[in-house]
Amino acid sequence: MSYLRALYSTYENNLDEVGIVSTKETRDQKIIEYMLLPISHTTQTAHVELTVNLDGTFNNAKVINKISTILPFTEGSGSRAGKNFTAPHVLHDKLMYVAGDYVAYTNDIEKRVGFTTYIQQLKEWCESPYSHEHVKAIYNYVKQGTVIRDLVSSSILYLNELELLSAKKDLKMEDKPEIFSVLTGEQESTFVRFNVHIPGDITKPIWRNKDIFDAYINFYNTKLKENDICYVSGENAPIIERHPNKLRNSGDKAKLISANDSSGFTFRGRFKESIEAANISYDVSQKAHNALKWLIERQGKTIDGRVFLIWGSKNPDIPHVTNDLSDDTFTGFNSLLMEFETDDSSYVDTKEVLARQYKEVIAGIKKKVNISEVDDEIIYVLTIDAATPGRIAVLYYRDFQVNDYLEKILKWHTSASWRQVHKKDDKWIEYYGSPSFYTIAHAAYGPHPNDKVIKGVVERLMPCVLDGRRVPLDIINSAIVRASNPQFYKQTWEWKRALTVACSLVKKRYEKEGYKVALDKTNTDRDYLFGRLLAVADVLERSALGKEGNHSTNALRYMNAFARQPERTWKIIQMNLQPYQMRLREKGIHYSTLIDEIASTIRIESFNNKPLNGKYLLGYYSQRQDLYTKKDKTDEGEK
Structure with missing residues (x-):
């Protein structure tokens, strides 16, 4: 009954909204109206x-x-x-x-x-x-x-x-x-x-x-005539047996509370009458259900009929755990997320820097939704879905102190942060942070996963943020596989997004090892070093091709095979690099020297065909980013 109490309190705290028509814009830019119903x-x-x-x-x-x-x-x-x-x-x-x-x-x-x-x-x-x-x-x-x-x-x-x-x-x-x-x-x-x-x-x-x-x-x-003790409020008030439906939309017939048969197993076997199982007063039932309808219409995220809802006891506007912190909801905080460039243009993501940057973002969120440092507001997290047309169930319910909730979001975005990239309205958008749950679903299960897949990913990731559980290994592995196959993607930016998401998940998986976007030349991990080798080969060939080259490099074409059999595939890639090394001349010598330095760091017994884990993507991304950053600085110096 605790979630009903929370919804009832939310209604009581927002009585000024009762009967007031509000509007919001949908994803397809339609304006819809909604109201906290009397x-x-x-x-x-x-x-x-x-x-x-x-x-x-x-x-x-x-x-x-x-x-x-x-x-x-x-x-x-x-x-x-x-x-x-x-x-x-x-x-x-x-x-x-x-x-x-x-x-x-x-x-x-x-x-x-x-x-x-x-x-x-x-x-x-x-x-x-x-x-x-x-x-x-x-x-x-x-x-x-x-x-x-x-x-x-x-x-x-x-x-x-x-x-x-x-x-x-x-x-x-x-x-x-x-x-x-x-x-x-x-x-x-x-x-x-x-x-x-x-x-x-x-x-x-x-x-x-x-x-x-x-x-x-x-x-x-x-x-209303019959009075009894309400299990939610504890007051003696008129009670009802039939409760409202239409929670998710006006055509929704599923109910949270229902006991309309005397021969099934809704309550028989434990109770003689249905009110013994759930005795709820009319006033509480109406207000709790109307508050739930209002919150779903106002800020709920519905995926294939499953509703993911987060709200506050005093202020409904609370950042949703499924979003990333660069979401349009928090426009104005994006500049904070991009303050990671140092004098040498490398991206620094030490724990201290991340903590400082994200705390500024969280402080901005608190200010936006009027939350003070000593606020006693409670945050409620609710997931509901219907297995049948007539019954809807609570799949997940938790409540948190507002500061605890925001700290959990802060920890998630810090530990899973990486340099993200995606395209919106024909514009490249880059930010430093963790991807949203939707982006993770698209990166792990294809550019266009169906709603059932997305809602499953969202449901499984929420406890990772709110309860500190580990990210499911199958989601991480799926993201790694797709990032290792650039040919799956028609657009380059889609693959880059899949790559950065996979890096975020791998970093989260190995968060105790402290991986970061900036290249770590002291890291001697076999998989990380193999990833660095692949990056140098990729940048070398791309530099030799220049603007005239519009096809994938050998490194990208063999990326999947390289992840499965690194020693065997590296020999093929290195053999195919020879003409490009000759074309680059002096620059080619620089890349060749770097390859020799990285390869010599790998222990002889580790230079084998054992499949690579996700760490190779971290090494690949960091080395590639480091080479392109230095190349840009060199070009600026020559100018």
């Missing part, structure tokens, strides 16, 4: 907006493009399923509930009870002390039973020759009305939302009117 309200995709006058007469109607609408609901309507026609929403709903003439235009007598129940509970609200004039206007219109007739006369719905609602298949493709552009089924499934028009007066829409929200909340509270 209790006793849910969302539903509406297809038609029907406007009435204040005196209860019809005004107009129009088709709307699958817009999510906020509406009051009951415990029963929030969990209705199948052929349960006796649980309508209270105001906006499908035709079978809001249209008194539904049976006349469909001959579906079985659903007559839908309108009877709907109009009865709407009447009960209107006759209560908590009614609203706009709700009364809608009630006065709906009770006349002319909804479908008015929609037909407005060319929203269409009839066949029998004066019944036309089936989709009976209409010619070119004649299909606008309503079918938003409906996936037949006209009978149309969801209608109502609004009120007052001439000369600008009124808030029904689904945005906080006065109407409050009126319904007060009315529905009078309908």
Whole structure:
């Protein structure tokens, strides 16, 4: 129950956000709206907006493009399923509930009870002390039973020759009305939302009117009768057995808390009644679920239905563990991440320098989200997913003190830091840090892994950051294999990204050995030295080819074979280097001397065909970076 308590507290701490519409831009640059819903309200995709006058007469109607609408609901309507026609929403709903003439235009007598129940509970609200004039206007219109007739006369719905609602298949493709552009089924499934028009007066829409929200909340509270001890709050309050769904989106039917069968194994065997297993009050359930919906829409990361969510008890804006610190979320901190150049232009990543740089970044993050050094804010980490359409489960839940959480992020980004590179909007972006989980998934399992692969990688890496677990070896090995095969990639930058990600993971794996981007000439590790040899061969051939050479070097073509059989493959690479050494002349002698120096450092018994581990990539990258850096400085001096 601890996660429900956290969500309930989050709702209570953000009461100013209740009923306020917020917007955000999606990855495909669409603007979507979301809201911290008031209790006793849910969302539903509406297809038609029907406007009435204040005196209860019809005004107009129009088709709307699958817009999510906020509406009051009951415990029963929030969990209705199948052929349960006796649980309508209270105001906006499908035709079978809001249209008194539904049976006349469909001959579906079985659903007559839908309108009877709907109009009865709407009447009960209107006759209560908590009614609203706009709700009364809608009630006065709906009770006349002319909804479908008015929609037909407005060319929203269409009839066949029998004066019944036309089936989709009976209409010619070119004649299909606008309503079918938003409906996936037949006209009978149309969801209608109502609004009120007052001439000369600008009124808030029904689904945005906080006065109407409050009126319904007060009315529905009078309908809650049975009190008991709430397992979350510990208070004696009205309880419920059926809890909300639509957590991840408006069409999500999966529930966190559900016990709707008396013959299965949901609670039988341990408890006699479902409330003995989870006795939660209406107020807590509504606020906790609405807070979860709001947080998911606001900042949750959803991958193939799995939601990864991180938020703070006081301030929801907390850096997500899946991001890298150069993410656009923290624009402005990037300059801090690039302050690693020294006088000789080598990248220094000692523990002291990294700690200083990243602490500045963390300090900037704290300032941005208003966190002080003595802040008692709690950070919550939650992962949920649904194995079946009706049940959703909590896969991971932890809470941390804010400073502990940020220290864990700091440690991860320090220990897995490397010089990263990627391309965005045709621009090269370089930064010094650890890659995001998404980048790791792409580097380890191909440029375009499916969502199931990505969510699996994210789920397995989160405990590595938050619980200090070791990075799974299969992810590291997969990244090494792909980095060792440049020919897998159509674009050079994609391979470079895969290489830097693999270096980050290998560095993390051997973090006690203190590997860094700057070349370590004192390192005598066999694999590291073989990587240096490969880098010199690569740079030598590339320098000889110059701008005219647009094909891969021998070092890159044989990279995979070199990792598997270094001694045998090195002989082939070195033999192929001879013409390029001759072309470079004096520069070729410099590279040849460097090769001899590195090779002489490898012990004779270690110069064999034993496969190389990931350390060879660290040696390759550092030596290559060192050679190109010195070459750039030489060119500048000559100029």
